[in-house]
Amino acid sequence: MKFLLILLCSLGASAAARPSAPPVAEDPVFELSLLDLMSIDYRPGKKLPAWVHALDGHRVRVEGYMALGTPEGLEKFELVWDSCGCGQSIVNHFIEVTLTEETTAFNPDIIFVEGVFTVGEIREDGFVVSLFRLKAPTIQQ
Amino acid sequence: MRAAALLFALAATAPLQDEGDPAAEAKRLFEVATEGSPRVRSQASLRLAALGETGAALVRERLETDGGYLSLGPALYEALVAFEDQRMRAALWESLEDVMNPWRPAGARALAKTAKIEEQPQFETLLSDRISAVRAEAVLGVEAGDMGRAKEALRPRLTDENGRVRRRAAAALARLGEHAALAWLVEDLRRDDTWLDMRLGRIARAEAAQALGGILGRDAITGYSSRSAPDSPETAAKIQAIEERCRALAGEEWPELPDIARAPSLIEGEVIGVELRSCRHGELLLRWTQDDRLVIGEGDTDIRQLPEGSTAHLLERAQAALETLGDQRSFGDPGCDLERHHFRLPDTTRAWTIQLSKGPEAVPDLRPAALHPVAEAMIRTVGDDLRRDLEVSLESLGGPLPD
Structure with a gap:
């Protein structure tokens, strides 16, 4: 844990940019910005930056929008930065959120999710279908 | 040059499923790019581009059908710039002239990321587009051209009605050496406005902090959190420190902001x-x-x-x-x-x-x-x-x- 804190702080932590380490050392929750994940120069197969790997398996809090068109009553949804439906899904532009204590309901507002973050390519038929995942009990307003 | 680098990188990293039959692989990738899951269409499009002429021929063929670029779907449309074929880039520019094109922001984004100096006048035209997302993307394209001309074109966008366009223009101007434009980004750190339940101020704070971190260096925004209310003592002090750093860069030029760029007040009722x-x-x-x-x-x-x-x-x-x-x-x-x-x-x-x-x-x-x-x-x-x-x-x- 100490290594993680040192690594994140040495990267110039900021909630709006790099995740920041809160002052409480016990069970810390790191703030993570989708904007930072989106700014990674990612290509399938390419190694992710150390600061992203440093968050793997740790608790993070992240804000964003439920992807437009998310059906109701699902356990999983894509958390994205922009509420607009324009553009396309790019794997480092969303976090796949799994809810453990509720299911999705239509919500056009900005939301938060807090839970354990995992990092790594999941491939199907040779394509990366997921890069960032988060398991959270509920959606926070 | 950037497109060539992208192609080289893709060719080096993209695993081919059927290296023995490029035509079959191109056909498979084309299908995934146009009809596959939205999560993988973009990857398939770029792999198709990495196949070179075999992939390009399929795309050209589709472009010549009645459906034209609209038959490509948004992912392959946006990936046209990755093909080593100037006709593809020209087709993308041409599609932006079609006001009924639903993917103009994506087209502008793709072109701006691989902007060529000689395209600066075309990007300047997009700066006054009626769609804010197109204007926002065009900023990067203008920035990539002649510096003096870019500054002239970008300054009016500091009063754009859309906050994201103002932020992008301010960041671009600051990168071009006009550090007075940092005042726009610092002001956005102080926004806490809402639009009914939409927290626009918070979005502005996060995007402004992201831009400032890129310009000033990550250490400049260490400790700043866009989640915290801008008037909380700790955050206000951090914003003040960021502002002082920006003012030092701008020298005597720190500007008075126009009304549209000021943090909006709360709309009661x-x-x-x-x-x-x-x-x-x-x-x-x-x-x-x-x-x-x-x-x-x-x-x-x-x-x-x-x-x-x-x-x-x-x-x-x-x-x-x-x-x-x-x-x-x-x-x-x-x-x-x-x-x-x-x-x-x-x-x-x-x-x-x-x-x-x-x-x-x-x-x-x-x-x-x-x-x-x-x-x-x-x-x-x-x-x-x-x-x-x-x-x-x-x-x-x-x-x-x-x-």
Whole structure:
């Protein structure tokens, strides 16, 4: 844990940019910005930056929008930065959120999710279908 | 050059499924790029580009059909710049001239990321596009051209009605050496405004911090959190420190901000809002307050007084619509066109949102009939200068209004 804190702080932590380490050392929750994940120069197969790997398996809090068109009553949804439906899904532009204590309901507002973050390519038929995942009990307003 | 580098990188990293038969692999990738899961279409498009002429031939063939670029789907459309074929790039530029093209922001983004110096005049034209997302993307393309010319073109965008365009222009100008533009980004760190339940200030803070971190270095924003209220003592002190650093860079040039760039104040009593975002017709955001004011746009710079009772009449119709619609709040399929109605009824703290969304195709009856009286009342309350725009936007999104 100490290594993680040192690594994140040495990267110039900021909630709006790099995740920041809160002052409480016990069970810390790191703030993570989708904007930072989106700014990674990612290509399938390419190694992710150390600061992203440093968050793997740790608790993070992240804000964003439920992807437009998310059906109701699902356990999983894509958390994205922009509420607009324009553009396309790019794997480092969303976090796949799994809810453990509720299911999705239509919500056009900005939301938060807090839970354990995992990092790594999941491939199907040779394509990366997921890069960032988060398991959270509920959606926070 | 950047496109060539991208192609080289892709060729080096993209695993080919069937290296023995490039034509079969190209066909497979083309199908995934156009009809596969949205999560993988972009990857398939770039792999197709990495195949070289075999992939390009398939795309050219499709471009020559009646459907043209629209038959490619948004992912392959955006990836046209990755093909080593100038005709593809030209086709993308040409498609931006089609005002009915639903993917103009994606096209502008793709071109801007691989901008060529000689394209600067074309990007300058896009800076005054009616769609804010296109203007925002064009900033990067302009920045990549001649520095002096870029500065001239970008300065007017500092008063753009859209906050994201202002932020992008300010960041670009600062990168080009006009550090006075950092004042726009520092001001956005102080925004805490909302648009009914949408926390626009918070989005502005996060994006401004991201831009400042890129310009000043990560250490400059260490400890700043866009989640914290900007007036909390700790955050206010951090913003002050960031401002001092920016002022030191700007020297004597620290500017007085125009009203549109100032952190908007709280709009008291906002009860009805309509958010119209069309990938073809642009955006229109309107709010009505309990004391009969009409607030136009994202901020607080255009507020008009309406006749007494205007908002009460709208609220009655909104209440009736909500009763008819029950728990149904979302209509249509995901797409680039959005019509959102926000209703904050008396004695409630949060707004109800009814959302209509659709793709490029017209959906004549997308708007449920229960919302028509609300839309009609909205049109009646706005002034002559806005009425036509509001009608066109509503009809292009939720479909025709009853006569």
